[in-house]
Amino acid sequence: MIKAIVFDIGGVILDAHALIEDLQKWFKPKDNLIFWEELNLKLAPLCKGEGTLHKTMTEFAKEKNIKIPDSVLKELFLIEKKHLKFNNGVIELIKSLKENYRLGIISNTIEEHAIELRKLELFEYFELVILSHEIKMSKHELDIFQHLIKEMDLKPNEIVFIDDVQKYADNASSIGIHGICYKNIDQLKIDLVNLGLNV
Template sequence: MNKEIKAIVFDVGGVLYEESMIPAYKQLSKIFNFDLKEFERVKAKYYDLAHTGKISAYKYPYALADELKIKDKKRFVTLWFKSGKKLLQPNKKVIKLLIKLRKDYDIATLTNITKIHDKIRKQKGIYKNFDLVLVSCREGIKKPDLAFYRLLIKRLSLHPRQIVFIDDQEKYLKPAKNLGIRTIAFKNNAQLIKDLRKQGVKT
């Protein structure tokens, strides 16, 4: 056991919960007849604004519908939010592991999310097992902005080497590494447990 490690930080979507919107995007493209490449281009324009709380989660899909020239905007937005509510499929083994780890470590999350999906997570009790919750739309910054990781270090009141950060996307792990935070790229449950033990985390 590595006694230096004091906190374990989890991403939510892709680690603790399956949260991919890709199947929903494909379904919406068939219903409203828009090109997925064009959709990705338009989405990228508003993604940062929505995930840092600069525009509301309600304005986000309306802005997309406007630029994609979708006639039935109301229906598009309704289906958009319905898709979001169906997203959260729990990774029960990792959630069980998180609860066990909480006996010995501070447990935090560092996550990018819009206000509406943050609200859904709260309603479903997803944050209840965390000692610290850092959400992009509340803080006005997001991964991979270095300021978000610095805020994590500050709120935990720890040295970077005392923190282990778990995410399924390498682009979000790189800034953490640059600040000296220990990182684990999540691929599957067995690999996560193996990598935690390599770091000296008691599982």
């Protein structure tokens, strides 16, 4: 029986498109999904508290043969107020689920983003909030999901994890957690109902 539902933040609770659009203006990727996945991989060490955002974005631009002014690189991928928009229906779903299930967050974060996220008062809905840069683990590896299981004191199959990156949902699934790749609110509700949840 499902006892807990754990959400990613960017791309699931928050609409990541505004932030991605700023990056796309400079990088002009041929495939936005592949670009987002490549960027996620590049940010992996940063999400574990290693390195700096400026250095990481400078290296990423160099790898892509994109010339971006240093003044822009220093600001690129920083969260601004315009980026903090909730995905339609997700907060309402969270409030509804909270009545019957334990709720948590696992998010690949950097310190600069976490400061802005805390201002949203979003975390009040969740029993457990795991931010990668604080515990030096990331969703690229399985240890963060083992940490989740231990902290919630539940069996893997009693937990649902929702992420907009398929690899992270798959990582959770590989150790027995029910991983769902988020596309939109309607699809998410169907997937939750299929797992037997009251939505």
